[in-house]
Amino acid sequence: MKAPARPIRRATLHHSAVEELRAMILDGELPPGVRVPEVQLCEQLGISRTPLREALRVLSSEGLVELRPHRGAIVAPVDPGEIGAIFEVMDALERLAGTLACRNGSDAEFTKLDRMHDQLVTQHEAGERAAYFLTNRQIHAQIVAMARNPALEATYAGFAAKILRARSLANYDTGRWQESVDEHEGFMAAFRRRDAEEAGALLADHSRRTAVAVIQALRQPAVQEGGAVASAAPMDVD
Amino acid sequence: MKAPARPIRRATLHHSAVEELRAMILDGELPPGVRVPEVQLCEQLGISRTPLREALRVLSSEGLVELRPHRGAIVAPVDPGEIGAIFEVMDALERLAGTLACRNGSDAEFTKLDRMHDQLVTQHEAGERAAYFLTNRQIHAQIVAMARNPALEATYAGFAAKILRARSLANYDTGRWQESVDEHEGFMAAFRRRDAEEAGALLADHSRRTAVAVIQALRQPAVQEGGAVASAAPMDVD
DNA sequence: AATTATAATATTGTATACAATTTGGCACGG
DNA sequence: CCGTGCCAAATTGTATACAATATTATAATT
Structure with a gap:
């Protein structure tokens, strides 16, 4: 949906990190409210802190994560x-x-x-x-x-x-x-x-x-099945 | 306009850089299309490249600058x-x-x-x-x-x-x-x-x-007065 | 002379090292 | 027993150093 007209290859790590993290958040893999430890995600994604932090800033701008100065980032809670x-x-x-x-x-x-x-x-x-x-x-x-x-x-x-x-x-x-x-x-x-x-x-x-x-x-939160996260497949019904 | 309800102090450099750069772009100090050399802006703002780059990513997410991988950032042209x-x-x-x-x-x-x-x-x-x-x-x-x-x-x-x-x-x-x-x-x-x-x-x-x-x-671009940039004071008329 | 190949330069992308701030625990005092 | 102040650990914020890519200039070839 966000893909522009021209199919330019964005080969930068921070761009890949944005897409990866956004997918993880939308899939519920990173549920709302959880802290986002930088170092842990770094080794999980196989990148350094710099591109990861840049990705976090972008996602914050999109409203998907919340940055609290010197207190770490959390996945934006759903209000x-x-x-x-x-x-x-x-x-x-x-x-x-x-x-x-x-x-x-x-x-x-x-x-x-x-x-x-x-x-x-x-x-x-x-x-x-x-x-x-x-x-x-x-x-x-x-x-x-x-x-x-x-x-x-x-x-x-x-x-x-x-x-x-x-x-x-x-x-x-x-x-x-x-x-x-x-x-x-x-x-x-x-x-x-x-x-x-x-x-x-x-x-x-x-x-x-x-x-x-x-x-x-x-108002009637979903029953958490299995482990910790809600349904794995995100769904959209209108 | 973007100020949230709670008057938290955002003392981080990258956040200040975002506001500073956004103001510069909206004021026409950084006209559309110009390249944004990182090092030059760094010494101009008195900060390092890291927070500046984070700011550029945020502004790119807002659509005010355009990032071209390995080719530098430019102020988004007005189409x-x-x-x-x-x-x-x-x-x-x-x-x-x-x-x-x-x-x-x-x-x-x-x-x-x-x-x-x-x-x-x-x-x-x-x-x-x-x-x-x-x-x-x-x-x-x-x-x-x-x-x-x-x-x-x-x-x-x-x-x-x-x-x-x-x-x-x-x-x-x-x-x-x-x-x-x-x-x-x-x-x-x-x-x-x-x-x-x-x-x-x-x-x-x-x-x-x-x-x-x-x-x-x-369709009738403004006459460029003085140096290189259009009118300094941005105006809004509806 | 024009064009292409190649190398030097500059700028961006990434990683790591250092500084600053918060958080949790613990001791001390009330 | 509870509150306050201080200290230590951990995590974030920033700066700098290194690597990769694009641009520009040069030169050689057609």
Whole structure:
């Protein structure tokens, strides 16, 4: 999602470290609140402290880690209030994405979107939860990409990451699944009509309802299965 | 704008360097496209390369500088197309800010906003351009603050910074000044009625019209007065 | 003369060493 | 028994030294 147009190879260690650490945080491998000892991660990643520290600064700028001067870095805790605020912005971004996608998306992209939606429905009917979540994320990413707006894309990706992390901590209400699919049917119908306003409105509404469900789920923390970390596979459901 | 609730002292050099460099870039002291030689800036800021490099990584994450591996960093160039994309998002953020400000702002804050607006009108009538621009920025910042949404506030600040930098490169159309003031009158009236929808819509419209003016101004680059850098004082006009 | 190959230089990327600050424990005093 | 002050250990912050890569200049060849 953050990959720019030009496929330049970033061969620097600190850049690799950023991606590695971000993945570890989003995967829940580094759960919120844990301290991030530099030396330990250094030998774990096989790099020195310098590039690791540079990576930590970047992740701090992204809001994924929290730097406390002379007290070490911790993985940023997930604050339900902050998630609520993020969703308020996300609603607006989803609306904008839907509107712009209608205006700027190519017919080929809309066709692809239709196929992805069909796949989503199939996976829902089959009860393939993990596959559904992945397809769902891809659909929203596709809509954002069709908006042809790099600034929107980058901002969206940042918020999506934080929301993803919040979800990995919460037991998601299964009852919302059917409702969510229905909402997807709704804005897909608007997309097929190229109704920009309606598509945007339905996407925003979809986001808002998702927010309610997620925040409610956050009040009932997920049961920690197995070892120490929540579910290994991060999932995104809208 | 970025100051968190708790007034913790950040005494680390790299944090100071970030703020210093960001100010230098936004002030136009470091114009877009120029290379950023590390050693030179180091002795200029009186620090070592390590904290400076950490600062550069953060600014790169913010999109203010561009890192080219083994080729040095440059101040991110201002791409008119990117500015257009940013404004598209900004419109949505302004709308959201206006709506939320109506919902969450205190009466005291609305009173303060009124006073700021009066000041703005006075400065416009007096033709005090620089003072007007400053007040204008403060007004928009106040509205965003009244929205009570840290995620919105941070995202808004990031985009506002990029827009500010673009403007310092462009001769702004003076004819838009009166129009802009009229638009301020418009959404202030909506604010006084606490009409959230209308206030948001008028703010978004205001942002959209500003975008048109700014992008047009970008096509006629500012005359470089004096030495090499554009106007020293960055201004914000909406 | 133009172009390409090559080497010297400069700048960035990384690692390590040193300094400063925080944290935890322990002794002392209340 | 609890609070305060001090000391030691550990970890972070910074500086410097070394390694790798890109740029520039030079020179040789076509």
